Amino acid sequence: xxxxxxxxxxxxxxxxxxxxxxxxxxxxxxxxxxxxxxxxxxxxxxxxxxxxxxxxxxxxxxxxxxxxxxxxxxxxxxxxxxxxxxxxxxxxxxxxxxxxxxxxxxxxxxxxxxxxxxxxxxxxxxxxxxxxxxxxxxxxxxxxxxxxx
Amino acid sequence: xxxxxxxxxxxxxxxxxxxxxxxxxxxxxxxxxxxxxxxxxxxxxxxxxxxxxxxxxxxxxxxxxxxxxxxxxxxxxxxxxxxxxxxxxxxxxxxxxxxxxxxxxxxxxxxxxxxxxxxxxxxxxxxxxxxxxxxxxxxxxxxxxxxxx
Numbered sequence: 001x002x003x004x005x006x007x008x009x010x011x012x013x014x015x016x017x018x019x020x021x022x023x024x025x026x027x028x029x030x031x032x033x034x035x036x037x038x039x040x041x042x043x044x045x046x047x048x049x050x051x052x053x054x055x056x057x058x059x060x061x062x063x064x065x066x067x068x069x070x071x072x073x074x075x076x077x078x079x080x081x082x083x084x085x086x087x088x089x090x091x092x093x094x095x096x097x098x099x100x101x102x103x104x105x106x107x108x109x110x111x112x113x114x115x116x117x118x119x120x121x122x123x124x125x126x127x128x129x130x131x132x133x134x135x136x137x138x139x140x141x142x143x144x145x146x147x148x149x
Numbered sequence: 150x151x152x153x154x155x156x157x158x159x160x161x162x163x164x165x166x167x168x169x170x171x172x173x174x175x176x177x178x179x180x181x182x183x184x185x186x187x188x189x190x191x192x193x194x195x196x197x198x199x200x201x202x203x204x205x206x207x208x209x210x211x212x213x214x215x216x217x218x219x220x221x222x223x224x225x226x227x228x229x230x231x232x233x234x235x236x237x238x239x240x241x242x243x244x245x246x247x248x249x250x251x252x253x254x255x256x257x258x259x260x261x262x263x264x265x266x267x268x269x270x271x272x273x274x275x276x277x278x279x280x281x282x283x284x285x286x287x288x289x290x291x292x293x294x295x296x297x298x
Contacts (some may be wrong), residue, residue: 002152006268007261009294094295098261112156112247119155119268126293144159144245144275 004101004115005090008126009081009094020094021125022086031125033137045073050137051149055079078110095123113147152265157275158243163261165242170274171235182219182286187197194222199286200298204228245272262296268298269293 010018021027028036028046035049042062048055056074061067062084068086080093087098099122104111120142124135135141139149159167170176177185177195184198190270191211197204205223209232217235221228236247248271253260269291273284284290290297 003153003256003266005166005256005261005298007258007294008265009219009296011295017256031185066233077281096294100261107152109247112154112249116155116199116271117260118155119265120272122265123272123291123293124271127291133150141209142272142276145154145156145245146156146160 001102002072002104002107002111004111004118005135006099006119007096007123008099008122009091009096010126010129012092012131013095013129015088015090015095016066018097019068019089020087020131021129022097023062023064023102029136030134031136032114032121035137044072047074057084073147076110078104078106078108095124110147113145116144117148151253151256151260153253153260153267155248155264155268155271156245157248157271158240158245159275159278161241161280162278164214164237164239164244168217169248171217171237171246172211172213176219178216178285179283180277180285181270184286194275195219198235202298206233219270221271225259227253227255227257246274258267260298262294265293266297 023040025036027042033048033050036045036046038046040046040059042059044059046057052083053120054075058073060071061069066088070080070084082101085100089096101118128134150290166203172189174185174189182197182199185195187193187195188207189195195206195259203224206219207222209220210218213257215237221231225274231250238245250267279284
């Protein structure tokens with residue numbers, strides 16, 4: 001099945017700080033969307049809201065400070081039942097975040113869009129973890145096309 | 150075979166301008182790397198140089214203002230024989246650039262890196278086509294990890 005994959009590296013933080021950014025609601029609000037509700041615990045649902053877009057994920061696994069697994073239970077049709085994996089590791093003096101959005105049924109144009117969109121948010125996360133500004137969906141967010149909504 | 154896919158949309162330019170950015174050496178130098186040599190014509194080789202990184206592509210197809218196809222003939226082992234496709238179209242009042250880097254033999258960690266790296270360059274291209282600054286590999290380029298070289 002086609003996957004979206006990404007990798008960012010941060011020199012000035014440890015795995016714990018990267019883990020916090022994907023394991024807590026506050027962390028997720030700082031780089032993906034400020035409109036996130038639900039409790040980030042295994043078995044719970046995290047709800048993300050954008051301008052008009054919606055996505056809900058069930059938390060499948062949380063292994064600090066290494067791994068988070070989610071399953072999409074609400075949102076765009078093409079996202080239903082797909083999985084999002086965050087893996088954190090240290091390599092060559094950097095903290096690495098490996099990202100996967102797995103289980104796409106088809107290589108659609110929307111998948112192309114989502115790949116760039118995830119990259120844009122993850123590059124925002126890297127910028128933030130490197131000491132820069134927050135840039136989640138909202139006023140400072142840089143749209144990648146009219147599909148960013 | 151695993152692919153890297155991306156999609157960006159520009160409101161203020163037509164397909165011809167997007168095509169020029171991927172079809173000419175000057176265009177490619179404005180968003181990927183300034184160190185590009187060779188003639189952008191079918192059958193020729195384009196040579197891209199970074200800090201230490203290298204990649205050479207044979208131009209397979211040029212169909213203005215719609216499509217460019219390249220085949221990797223030099224560079225990282227994992228890139229050899231892979232293809233890069235640029236497709237340009239108009240949708241809902243936007244000029245869309247669809248990008249594919251096809252034919253990866255395995256889903257490696259390097260592929261994750263290249264996916265984010267292509268996104269970073271393509272987001273730079275969008276920024277430029279939207280009227281912003283040039284940000285190819287060089288002083289203004291934002292590294293995504295130590296693998297950006």
